[in-house]
Amino acid sequence: MPSYQAPLRDFRFVMDEVLDYPRHYAQLPQAEEVTPDVVSAILEEGARFTREVLLPLNRTGDEQGCRLEGGEVLTPSGFKEAYAQYVEGGWPSLSGDTAYHGQGLPTSLGMMLSEMVCSSNLAWGMYPGLSQGAADALRHHGSDGQKAQYLTKLNDGTWTGSMCLTEPQCGTDLGLIKTRARPDEAGGYLITGTKIFISAGEHDLAENIVHLVLAKLPDAPEGTKGISLFVVPKYLPDAEGEAGERNAVSCGALEHKMGIHGNATCVMNFDGARGYLVGEPHKGLACMFTMMNVARIGVGIQGLGLMEVSFQNALAYARDRLQMRALSGAQEADKPADPIISHPDVRRMLLTQKALAEGGRMLVLHAAQLADRVECVTSDAEREAAETELGLLTPIVKAFLTEVGFEATNEGVQVFGGHGYIREWGMEQYVRDARITRLYEGTTGIQALDLLGRKVLMSQGEALKPFTKQIHKFCQAHEGDAAMAEFVTPLAKLNAEWGEITMAVGMKAMQDREEVGAASVDYLMYSGYVTLAFFWARAAQAAHQALAGNPDDAAFYRAKLDTARFYYQRLLPRTRAHAEMIRAGGESLMAMQAEDFGHGFAI
Amino acid sequence: MKILVGVKRVIDYNVQVKVRSDNTDVDLSNTKMAMNPFCEIAVEEAIRCKEKGIATEVVAVSIGPKGAQEQLRTALALGVDRAIHGQSEEQVDSLDVARVMAGIVEEEQPGLVILGKQAIDSDNNQTGQMLAALTGMGQGTFASELAVEGEQVTVTREVDGGHETLALRLPAVITTDLRLNEPRHARLPDIMKAKKKPIDTRKLEELGIERASYLTLMRVETPAQRQGGVKVDSVSELVNKLKNEAKVIS
Numbered sequence: 001m002p003s004y005q006a007p008l009r010d011f012r013f014v015m016d017e018v019l020d021y022p023r024h025y026a027q028l029p030q031a032e033e034v035t036p037d038v039v040s041a042i043l044e045e046g047a048r049f050t051r052e053v054l055l056p057l058n059r060t061g062d063e064q065g066c067r068l069e070g071g072e073v074l075t076p077s078g079f080k081e082a083y084a085q086y087v088e089g090g091w092p093s094l095s096g097d098t099a100y101h102g103q104g105l106p107t108s109l110g111m112m113l114s115e116m117v118c119s120s121n122l123a124w125g126m127y128p129g130l131s132q133g134a135a136d137a138l139r140h141h142g143s144d145g146q147k148a149q150y151l152t153k154l155n156d157g158t159w160t161g162s163m164c165l166t167e168p169q170c171g172t173d174l175g176l177i178k179t180r181a182r183p184d185e186a187g188g189y190l191i192t193g194t195k196i197f198i199s200a201g202e203h204d205l206a207e208n209i210v211h212l213v214l215a216k217l218p219d220a221p222e223g224t225k226g227i228s229l230f231v232v233p234k235y236l237p238d239a240e241g242e243a244g245e246r247n248a249v250s251c252g253a254l255e256h257k258m259g260i261h262g263n264a265t266c267v268m269n270f271d272g273a274r275g276y277l278v279g280e281p282h283k284g285l286a287c288m289f290t291m292m293n294v295a296r297i298g299v300g301i302q303g304l305g306l307m308e309v310s311f312q313n314a315l316a317y318a319r320d321r322l323q324m325r326a327l328s329g330a331q332e333a334d335k336p337a338d339p340i341i342s343h344p345d346v347r348r349m350l351l352t353q354k355a356l357a358e359g360g361r362m363l364v365l366h367a368a369q370l371a372d373r374v375e376c377v378t379s380d381a382e383r384e385a386a387e388t389e390l391g392l393l394t395p396i397v398k399a400f401l402t403e404v405g406f407e408a409t410n411e412g413v414q415v416f417g418g419h420g421y422i423r424e425w426g427m428e429q430y431v432r433d434a435r436i437t438r439l440y441e442g443t444t445g446i447q448a449l450d451l452l453g454r455k456v457l458m459s460q461g462e463a464l465k466p467f468t469k470q471i472h473k474f475c476q477a478h479e480g481d482a483a484m485a486e487f488v489t490p491l492a493k494l495n496a497e498w499g500e501i502t503m504a505v506g507m508k509a510m511q512d513r514e515e516v517g518a519a520s521v522d523y524l525m526y527s528g529y530v531t532l533a534f535f536w537a538r539a540a541q542a543a544h545q546a547l548a549g550n551p552d553d554a555a556f557y558r559a560k561l562d563t564a565r566f567y568y569q570r571l572l573p574r575t576r577a578h579a580e581m582i583r584a585g586g587e588s589l590m591a592m593q594a595e596d597f598g599h600g601f602a603i
Numbered sequence: 604m605k606i607l608v609g610v611k612r613v614i615d616y617n618v619q620v621k622v623r624s625d626n627t628d629v630d631l632s633n634t635k636m637a638m639n640p641f642c643e644i645a646v647e648e649a650i651r652c653k654e655k656g657i658a659t660e661v662v663a664v665s666i667g668p669k670g671a672q673e674q675l676r677t678a679l680a681l682g683v684d685r686a687i688h689g690q691s692e693e694q695v696d697s698l699d700v701a702r703v704m705a706g707i708v709e710e711e712q713p714g715l716v717i718l719g720k721q722a723i724d725s726d727n728n729q730t731g732q733m734l735a736a737l738t739g740m741g742q743g744t745f746a747s748e749l750a751v752e753g754e755q756v757t758v759t760r761e762v763d764g765g766h767e768t769l770a771l772r773l774p775a776v777i778t779t780d781l782r783l784n785e786p787r788h789a790r791l792p793d794i795m796k797a798k799k800k801p802i803d804t805r806k807l808e809e810l811g812i813e814r815a816s817y818l819t820l821m822r823v824e825t826p827a828q829r830q831g832g833v834k835v836d837s838v839s840e841l842v843n844k845l846k847n848e849a850k851v852i853s
Contacts, residue, residue: 005617009633038798041676045789051617053788090791103791553633 002313002426004055006047006116009556010358012040014365017542018535021108024369028106028376039109046113049089053082054121061123061262062429066203068254073202073264079124083157083205092128092157097139100151107375108368111301115364118305122433123262127160129298130200133291134161134212138231141279141287149237150210159208159243163291164195164232164268171197172446174285175223179215179270181230181277190272191215191232194252197440201266202234202251208243209234211268212291213275214284221282229284230275249273259432292441293394297367299441300397303405303434304360310412310430311353318346318415340415348570349411355536355567356404358560362535363401367393385466392455392463393531399447400528402437409434448520451527457506457516464502471495471534478537483544487537487568494530494575501526501582508585518586526578533572540564604714604751604773606658607707608649609700610678610686611639612671613724622825629724629823638674641719644779647786648749649717650682657751658715660684664707666700668692672802679797680789688804689812696818701733703812708738713774715756720745720778731778741771745780 015021016036025034057078064076086092095110096102110132117125135154138146153159170176179193191213195201202209211232220226238244252267279287318341325331326342340346370393373386409430413420420427438444455463475492478484505523508515543560551557614620614629615637621630638646652658663678665671666689675686689703708716721728735742743749743758747766750757751773760767761780789797807814835841845852 008635033795033798035798037673037676038795041673041680041789041794041797042791044677045680045791045794049788085788088790089788090793094791103795105795556633 001056001059002309003316004051004120004309004312006043006050006119007308007361008040008043008047010361011043011112011365013539013542013556013560014362015039017546018362018538019365019369021365021369024372025106028372030104030106033104034106034109042105042109043112045089046091046116049086049091050113050116050120053085054117054124057082057124057262058121059426059429061121062259062433063261065261066254066264068202068251071250073204073251073254073266075203075205075264076262079127079262080205082124083127086128087157092131093155096135096155097147097151100139100147101155107371108365111297111364111368111371114298114301115305115308115361118302119309121262122302122306123260125302126260126263127200127203127205128157129295130163131157131159131161131210132298133163133295134210136294137163137212137229137287137291138278140290141229142231143278146231146276146278149241150231150233153208154210158206159210159233160200160203160206161210161212162198162201162268163288163295164198164201164211164213165288166195166197168194168196172442174214174227174288177214177216177227179213181215181217181228181275183218184274189215189217189230189275189277191230191249191270191275192272193270195268195270197255198266198268199263199440201264201268203264207235211249212278212288213270214288215275217281224285226282227284227288228281229278229287231278232270232273232275236274247273258435259429260436293390295441296394296398296447297364297371299437300360300367300399300401301364302437303402304357304364306430306434306437307353307357307360307401307405307408310409310427311350311357313427314353314412314415315341315350317419318350346415349415351563351566352571353408353411355563355571356408356532358539358563359532359536359567360401360404362539363393363397363531366535367397388463389467392451392467395447395451395455395524396528396531398441399438399444399451399524400531402434403444403525404528406431406434406438444521444524448524449517452505452520452523453516456502457509461499461502461506464499467531468495468499471530474534474537478541484537484541487533487540487564490568490572491530491533491537494533494572497575497579498527498530501579505582512586514590515586518589519582522578522581526575526582529572529575529578533568536564536567604658605660605662605711606649606652607704607711607713607716608642608645608661608663608678608683609704609716609718609730610642610646610663610665610671610674611719611722611724612636612665612667612674613639613722616640616723622823626822626824628820636670636673638677639719639722639724641721641723641779641781642674643719643786644781644783645717645719645777646678646681646683647784648777648779649715650787651784652715652751653682662687662711662713664689664704666691666695666703666807672804675802676797677789679800679802680794681787682793683800685800686802688802689807689810690804691807691814693814694820695807695814696816697727697730698733698817699807699812699814700730701737702815703807703810704730704734705737706810706812708734708740708774715751715774716740716776718776718778720780731776735776738774738776741775742778743769743771743775744778746777747780747782749777749783 061076067074093102094105095107098104131154138151167177181189181191184190213230213232214227216226235243236245236247248271250269252269255265319339321340322337323340326338331338331342370386370390377383413427416427419425475488478488505519539560543557546557615635618635623630649661653661661683663683663686665675718731745761746758747761748759754773756771758769
């Protein structure tokens with residue numbers, strides 16, 4: 001069975017030496033609470049909880065999956081007890097509002113814990129993860145009464161949440177939803193319709209489930225401008241605010257999935273279920289985006305968590321497994337063969353995992369600081385700047401980290417050779433679990449359109465500029481530094497090219513809108529590699545600085561420099577291919593007629 | 604009744620131990636440290652005594668480097684009321700610790716002192732016994748069950764032949780075995796509250812203790828690699844090898 005140790009030393013490096021978290025936290029309203037000692041105590045305890053409670057349930061959850069019996073969903077054995085321990089430990093409330101039973105800690109701290117949860121048991125992590133999204137939507141858009149009723153329960157974890165968007169005929173295009181909301185005499189609404197792919201829609205972990213449901217009012221305009229958001233509890237609150245009468249919402253079926261078997265993915269039937277409007281009529285999509293932006297970062301963190309755990313286990317195996325002699329002669333002559341970590345190609349795979357996981361962690365923790373600032377900064381200009389940058393980075397975090405997350409977990413299988421394909425080793429589960437992360441909360445294609453179309457081009461490139469400016473400033477600051485030249489020179493070149501490519505795509509798109517879609521995924525991957533290059537350069541700089549002081553753990557910093565070099569020499573050249581493909585444009589994609597695709601076979 | 608509970612900072616049991624290249628000691632740089640697992644059991648038992656109304660206050664004591672405050676914070680997060688830190692950056696051995704503890708016992712007058720039976724770094728298994736001798740208190744070591752009734756504590760001990768049950772007059776020293784309880788996880792709100800609980804830090808000199816240094820650490824080595832076994836063809840060959848090569852039978 002795979003093992004997992006939360007990478008607490010790496011967290012400390014990124015927080016203290018690359019991103020200056022102590023200063024960041026000192027500027028937040030919670031400064032008194034989040035002193036470095038408390039942060040480290042919380043991370044340590046989170047690490048312990050995930051390792052001791054969640055990790056042992058990961059494979060059993062995968063093997064057993066969820067069952068639907070008489071309308072009730074039974075989660076795999078141990079999930080319920082683990083959730084009870086999670087609630088008892090006070091973890092659901094971590095970044096919740098203190099007025100509603102929350103602990104009021106920064107969002108960023110929750111994201112760090114989330115990485116550990118995802119590494120140890122992704123399927124289990126979906127249940128509290130969905131609650132988080134529902135709580136965020138209610139916090140921003142719910143009435144005071146709704147917050148008092150639902151937010152407190154979501155924060156203390158006695159109730160969980162779900163997000164009900166997708167329907168059989170619409171996933172990406174929510175303008176097509178058919179679920180209806182009819183006003184009733186009591187001032188509420190009766191919701192009727194079917195939702196599919198509802199994660200944590202029904203389960204046995206909590207007393208009640210708070211569904212946030214998109215539906216259309218009778219007078220709704222067509223399309224996305226006619227969607228409203230409703231809160232629909234599984235059990236209606238009684239006079240005391242506790243779970244009371246059963247509402248007319250039920251799970252009709254469970255999906256049989258490739259991965260995350262421990263998570264219940266439900267078909268939810270609303271048969272005139274009582275619901276209450278959240279926010280204003282017809283403004284549901286905006287409310288939903290609050291949930292989705294949080295959730296998208298969350299899915300990026302899933303990619304990160306899976307890379308890390310796959311890397312840790314591939315590394316242990318590569319050190320232990322003896323096969324073949326090194327090409328240059330025996331490395332460990334006393335053994336029957338050398339450990340496979342001696343072989344260059346195994347090292348390539350391990351370093352790919354390591355560079356992407358550690359690079360991804362810097363990106364996520366940077367985005368997490370922005371999320372804190374969006375919540376807490378009081379000046380409008382600063383908040384807007386943080387919002388714009390977070391908006392730019394969200395599709396990169398989501399899609400880039402899940403794309404490379406899938407690649408990295410696959411490399412994890414590859415390091416194990418044939419054993420990677422055998423279930424008992426646990427490595428193939430990470431691939432199957434990682435596969436969904438490229439799909440839900442908006443596929444990679446949708447994220448790429450969001451990045452290039454909605455964020456970059458719609459703002460005439462203005463959304464991109466503050467970020468490329470940061471990179472430019474960093475490069476300028478280290479221009480004459482000989483030790484940093486191996487990073488700064490290529491980074492400066494790519495940063496300039498990023499702007500040029502953006503301009504070029506923008507120009508083409510003015511002639512033909514299809515060019516945006518044609519370039520989008522390559523553009524996103526290109527942006528991801530450059531973004532990680534920026535963070536790896538910063539890591540290299542921090543490592544140089546630390547090494548100058550002759551630290552006890554010099555090996556840690558030397559490994560950082562080695563990994564940064566690997567990233568620059570062996571992964572960053574992928575930008576060349578993406579740049580070429582972007583420049584090639586959409587012509588070859590659009591030339592063929594739809595009916596000409598299948599001439600090679602007869603139906 | 605007040606309970607004094609010992610907490611030692613040791614290398615995390617999940618971490619692979621490395622020896623320094625000059626063999627002078629275990630390499631602790633960049634190594635994850637944690638509370639000794641037997642001390643966790645001691646802390647848990649003390650907190651349970653408080654929850655049952657047997658104890659009114661639980662005080663954790665750690666003797667060790669500055670970093671030991673992290674483990675004291677953990678104890679405070681788990682439910683200990685306050686902590687005393689006898690700070691020493693130098694190596695302290697069991698007798699030093701027992702003498703410091705004896706001084707604190709004199710000062711605090713606890714009804715019960717609960718310690719781990721041993722620490723997983725040096726595996727000495729002697730501090731509790733030494734403390735009992737120095738203070739004249741009774742001792743119940745390797746406890747797997749503990750019940751306080753009035754002025755007496757009943758201790759079930761795990762001994763070679765099975766279980767032994769002792770009744771001790773309070774105050775007494777108890778050392779914990781693995782099966783006494785299963786320690787809880789710290790709760791998030793309690794981790795935050797622990798920050799506000801007091802840790803009283805004192806140098807060993809302030810506690811009136813000079814390190815005795817009866818022991819000198821000579822050399823630390825990685826255990827020898829295990830050699831592969833051999834297959835024997837007959838029982839007589841096996842007996843022969845056990846007699847003459849392994850010399851475990853005669």
